[in-house]
Amino acid sequence: MxxxxxxxxxxxxxxxxxxxxxxxxxxxxFFPQQRKNYFKKMRKEKEAELFREQLQQRDQIIELLAKQMQDEIIARAVAEQETKEERKLKEKEEKRIAELKSIATHRVTMLIVAVVIYLYISQLSSPSLIQSRCHLALVT
Known part of the structure; x- marks a missing residue:
């Protein structure tokens, strides 16, 4: 040939x-041995190229997963922080409401005491009248 x-x-x-x-x-x-060696070399090169591509794909996947994990960790931390802040705000609001209720109760009590004292002082002449009015003030 x-x-x-x-x-x-x-x-x-x-x-x-x-x-x-x-x-x-x-x-x-031209010769079978050369052809055999040539194809061996080509096969090795192709296998090496495929292996490099697999490594690149694996590295890309690992990078994507790492980014996703970072995003998930950040999202979880943000969510935890938000729940803590909401809990603190709720506790502060409950505390404020409880304080307002205690202030209102104290004011009502002081008002009743003031009315009783006023009635006692203003009408010392009739003790039965004072008792009846104090009873009405305490009921209302």
């Missing part, structure tokens, strides 16, 4: 080899 190719094109085998390497960037393979 080498002879036929050389005679037909008018080029030597070296020239054919150089020309084929320029066009295809792969040499013409």
């Amino acid at each position: 080498l002879f036929w190719t050389t005679c037909q094109t008018g080029m030597s085998s070296r020239q054919l080899k150089n020309r084929s390497m320029r066009k295809n960037k792969s040499p013409l393979i």
Whole structure:
């Protein structure tokens, strides 16, 4: 076959080899052992390329997962902080309401005491009247 190719094109085998390497960037393979070695080399290169691609894909997936985990951690921390703030606000509001109720109760009690004292002082002449009015004030 080498002879036929050389005679037909008018080029030597070296020239054919150089020309084929320029066009295809792969040499013409004339002998079975060369062909076998060439395909072994090509297979190894392809396997190495596939392995590199797998590693790149795995690294990309790991980066994405890390970002997602970071986002989840941040979101969880923000949610916890918000619940703590809500709980504190709720406790403050409950405390304020309880204080207002105690103030209102104290004011009512003081008002009743003031009314009783006023009635006692203003009408010392009739103790039964004072008792009846104090009873009405305490009931209302």
